[in-house]
Amino acid sequence: MKTNFVEELKWRGMLHDAMPGTEEQLNQGMCKAYIGFDPTADSLGVGNLVQIMTLMHFQKAGHQPYALIGGATGMIGDPSGKSQERNLLSEDILRHNQDCQKRQLEKFLSFEGENKAVIVNNYDWFKDFGFLDFIRDVGKRITVNYMMSKDSVKNRISGGNHEGMSFTEFTYQLIQGYDFYYLWKHHGIQLQMGGSDQWGNITTGTELIRRIEGGEAFALTTPLIKKSDGTKFGKTEGGNIWLDPKRTSPYKFYQFWLNAADADAPGYLKIFSMKTREEIESIMAEHEQDPGRRVLQKALAEEVTERVHGKEALEQAINASQILFGNADIQAMRALDNLTIQEIFEGVGQGKLDSQELTEGMPIAQVLVKSGFIASNNEARRALQENSISVNKQKVGAESMVQTADLLNERYLLLQRGKKNYYLVDTQS
RNA sequence: GGGGAGAUACUCAAGCGGCCAACGAGGACAGACUGUAAAUCUGUUGGUGUACACCUUCACAGGUUCGAAUCCUGUUCUCCCCA
Incomplete structure (x- = not known):
């Protein structure tokens, strides 16, 4: 059953902004859209999960999702939301990271059927793109004035801390913009999605498409997830929560979701669950009855953990949680054999x-x-x-x-x- | 190239010769209350020892002094302004 993508995002609170005409375009039939992922680590984190979910919904609505792994852009570093120049990674590390991320994405998206997901890597079209060619063919189309007006640039140049910004990072939006152009031109992708902090970068892309070929392309962003206490989502004392079980064990992963604050949990469930609206609303209602039981957090933790780590790992995580936090005293643990322990x-x-x-x-x-x-x-x-x-x-x-x-x-x-x-x-x- | 400012514990940020293991804030951890929540209150937040004690820390290397995070010299790095 196909869903209406934009409607779906709206009620889930996953729609921040979209360019006019985006919804109409999507309603016309199967579309292609892409989201970029930064290969700065060898695993995606729960922070990336919002984007992954967006792609899942996109696919569920009958459209074709593309995931772009930023092999080239990862070499530069996105200045959006960063107050400091980024450390650059070597090509070897980036390659490794891309491979790992690719495997993770495969757990969420279907690579079968007519709207099968596609993974592309912008390194493939940038590696042989010479500097002179680039500044002639792309740089010529966009004015510095336009680039300077982006928040990501303004904040760095006139921000309170006067961090300054290298030319390399300044160029970032052009690179990402060109990605969009390339995918539009060669893959027929009309839409780029991303977190709301990506709006500036995405619109540089639509602008390029318009200026180079007079073409039309669209942008859609999701809100950045906030936690009620103002701290960053997806990070704990121990650092990031990753999707890779080697970095964040399924138990910790499960606990992360289980520990979601009441104020945050309903929002999370809407974003990270593929359950239907009715199911989610009934869980929320049940939670209201007796918040102490935390049915919401449990439903959330179970669904997300199972999707990422599988049923078996989820069961073990629940098991461990019950022994550690449940009322069962230590006798319960004595009863277990060594292997189970x-x-x-x-x-x-x-x-x-x-x-x-x-x-x-x-x-x-x-x-x-x-x-x-x-x-x-x-x-x-x-x-x-x-x-x-x-x-x-x-x-x-x-x-x-x-x-x-x-x-x-x-x-x-x-x-x-x-x-x-x-x-x-x-x-x- | 010229001029200026700076580098203190997880972060911000005091301290400018002894009272400094270093004010304060945030964060983190713990205790009470709870629901493995939030809010609140309390305590802890370099190492060794039960403790008065001792040891190693204030970019790095030297020096002055009875005594330095604090003064001097050199080095490295960062930022700002002018060319």
């Missing part, structure tokens, strides 16, 4: 200790440090003073000793600092 705690912090050392008993502070859970004795002492340390879910004092008898399955030790920080110590190796 290892699987469940995959992604929770882990360390090692020699079981020999515990036969005589070891002071808790020492256990914390030796196992690698806490970095220094001072910190361990502080944590103990704060009464924040638990062993096997049991609060312990500074003078307590850990002995062989405390081991679960005669092997594991579950350390905990505060409510959310867990650490599994394995005494065999």
Whole structure:
């Protein structure tokens, strides 16, 4: 069943702005649109997920989505929203990053059928594009005045911190603009989408298309996701939340969504869930009844984790969460066999200790440090003073000793600092 | 090339010879309250030791001094203005 793309985005709160005529163009039949991804890391993060979802909806509406991997643009660095000049990456790293991102995108988009998704890399058409050719054929079409009027440029030149901006970054919008032109010309793409911070870059593209060929192209942007506390979405203390399980374990990924604030969760569900409007509204209503149960967060976490990491990983994440946070006491964990424990705690912090050392008993502070859970004795002492340390879910004092008898399955030790920080110590190796 | 300003802990930002492991703010972590939420209140936020203590830190390398983040010299880097 095909959906109406723009309508779909609207009710989901995913539409920030669109050029006049965009909706009409889409209603005429199958269209092609692209979104660019920056290969600055070897994994996409949840920050990129909004764009991925946009492409999914686009495909679901019967259109053909393109994902552009910015092999060339990644070498330059987008100045939008950045107050500082970016570090440039080498070609090798970029290549590697592109490959990884490509594999991740394949989880979301269908590469079958008449509107199958396509992945392109702008490095392919830039690598042989000489500088002189570029400034003649492209640079000539756009005035510096026009480029200077973009917010991304203005902020850098006259912004409060006077950071300044290199010519390289100044050129960025032209490069991205040319991408659009190229895809318009050679692939028949009429629409570029992106975060609202990309508006300036996208319109440079439509402008180029108009000036070079008198052609028409469109722009559509999604709002930047805000968190209710004003911090950046997709980042936690531990850094970015990535889609790659090697960087962010499925457990942490699941926890990230589960921990969404009430104020944010409904918005997230609308954006990151493929559920229908009715389903989402009923979940939201249920959540209203009893926010403490957090049905909203659970639905969100389950759907997103399953899509990204698969059913099995999701089940393990839920399992681990229940043991760690659920009411079930430590007995539940004793009942598990070693393999299950290892699987469940995959992604929770882990360390090692020699079981020999515990036969005589070891002071808790020492256990914390030796196992690698806490970095220094001072910190361990502080944590103990704060009464924040638990062993096997049991609060312990500074003078307590850990002995062989405390081991679960005669092997594991579950350390905990505060409510959310867990650490599994394995005494065999 | 000429002139000016600056570099302090995760970030911003005081300090300008001893009272400085370094004010303050944000962040982070923890405790209480809760729902693994938000808000609020409280505590912690270089290392070693139970503690009065000691050790290593204020871009880098030297120097002056009983004593330096603070003064001097050199080096590196950043920003601004003029050419």
